[in-house]
Amino acid sequence: MSYAPSTxxxxxxxxxLADISRTLYERGWMPxxxxxxxVRLPDEPGRALITASGWDKGELTxxxxxxxxxxxxxxxxxxxxxxxxxxxxxxxxxxxxxxxAVIHVHSPYATVVAHRAAVRDAVSSVRLERFELLKGLGxxxxxxxDLPVFPNWTHVERIADDVAxxxxxxxxxPPGLLLADxxxxxxxxxxxxxxxxxxxxxxxxxxxxxxxxxxxxxxxxQAPDHRTAP
Ligand SMILES: CSC[C@@H](O)[C@@H](O)C(=O)COP(=O)(O)O
Ligand SMILES: [Zn+2]
Numbered sequence: 001m002s003y004a005p006s007t008x009x010x011x012x013x014x015x016x017l018a019d020i021s022r023t024l025y026e027r028g029w030m031p032x033x034x035x036x037x038x039v040r041l042p043d044e045p046g047r048a049l050i051t052a053s054g055w056d057k058g059e060l061t062x063x064x065x066x067x068x069x070x071x072x073x074x075x076x077x078x079x080x081x082x083x084x085x086x087x088x089x090x091x092x093x094x095x096x097x098x099x100x101a102v103i104h105v106h107s108p109y110a111t112v113v114a115h116r117a118a119v120r121d122a123v124s125s126v127r128l129e130r131f132e133l134l135k136g137l138g139x140x141x142x143x144x145x146d147l148p149v150f151p152n153w154t155h156v157e158r159i160a161d162d163v164a165x166x167x168x169x170x171x172x173x174p175p176g177l178l179l180a181d182x183x184x185x186x187x188x189x190x191x192x193x194x195x196x197x198x199x200x201x202x203x204x205x206x207x208x209x210x211x212x213x214x215x216x217x218x219x220x221x222q223a224p225d226h227r228t229a230p
Pocket of ligand 1: 031032033034035036051052053054055083084085086104
């Protein structure tokens with residue numbers, strides 16, 4: 001039931017997932033088995049490794065990851081552990097952006113902002129502006145970012161559909177998103193870039209909370225619905 005990489009690159013990526021998981025767990029951003037991390041395999045970018053579902057993220061080893069198709073999240077062999085329950089959200093990010101790594105955590109300040117900025121049953125966004133750390137997000141316009149907030153639907157596939165539609169409609173948006181009452185996801189072209197961006201976003205949310213500024217929340221314009229008819 002554990003991952004056995006066939007290449008050196010696979011072994012390296014799996015170890016990186018375990019190492020970053022432990023770091024973020026120790027920071028208190030992945031309490032109680034929460035959080036998940038994925039990375040595209042460098043020598044086979046159509047495939048990705050993702051953390052196994054329901055495990056203590058402070059104790060993962062390089063064998064506690066699952067190989068999936070990056071754009072669909074499908075697993076190929078039955079001999080593996082269960083991939084993260086939120087694999088479809090990672091796959092949505094891989095389908096629509098150039099990301100090569102995605103990190104989801106329940107860090108406290110982003111989760112508070114995701115709680116306060118949520119608009120019932122609709123995608124909203126919270127404005128980040130002025131703070132220097134915006135420059136760490138790699139935006140075309142580093143002065144301002146509207147960070148989307150997605151309803152935390154029970155069916156994760158529905159969240160993934162919302163994410164894919166929104167990122168398609170807003171290709172120049174920030175490399176991250178909030179899940180209402182839940183947490184934050186960020187991405188980049190490597191695990192270290194995704195982690196740096198995640199740290200910038202968590203810190204920006206901390207500054208918003210500590211400044212006691214009123215949150216600037218808007219309803220995101222309806223993005224096209226990419227779901228296929230039943
Ligand atoms: C501790 S409950 C958290 C989960 O529901 C989920 O949000 C999460 O972040 C981890 O899910 P996982 O399936 O382990 O990747
Ligand atoms: Zn979560």
